[in-house]
Amino acid sequence: MTTVSGTMATDRPERYAKQLVSHWSKRGPVSEEDGATVQRWDTGQVLVLRPHDGSLEVQVTVPEGDDAARFAQVVKEHLERFGQRDELDVVWHV
Known part of the structure; x- marks a missing residue:
């Protein structure tokens, strides 16, 4: 497994997390784990x-x-x- 991590500055992190997993709801199940929203896609991505x-x-x-x-x-x-509208930017950590 290969993992990439990043951050996105926002005043509404919960909203965007929920919106993304809702958008991809058919890709795989979603769970709450240790304060995080986790979606495990049927094709293996997490x-x-x-x-x-x-x-x-x-x-x-x-x-x-x-x-x-x-x-x-x-x-x-x-x-x-x-x-x-919020001019969001995800920054991946190397």
Whole structure:
């Protein structure tokens, strides 16, 4: 499994976490784990969204052989589109 982590500054982290997993509701089950919203896709990807005061921590994991950077980019594009009015930006940590 390959994991990429990042953060997104926002005053409404819970809203964007809920909106993203709702948008992808048919991809796989969603659960709450240790304060994070976790979605495990049927195809093996895992999305972890952890709200904090002023930010949303984003973690994406893909099975070996999948392109983690591509999946991370898809997640980034969706979150930024949902928060276009707030000019959101997901920053991936290297």
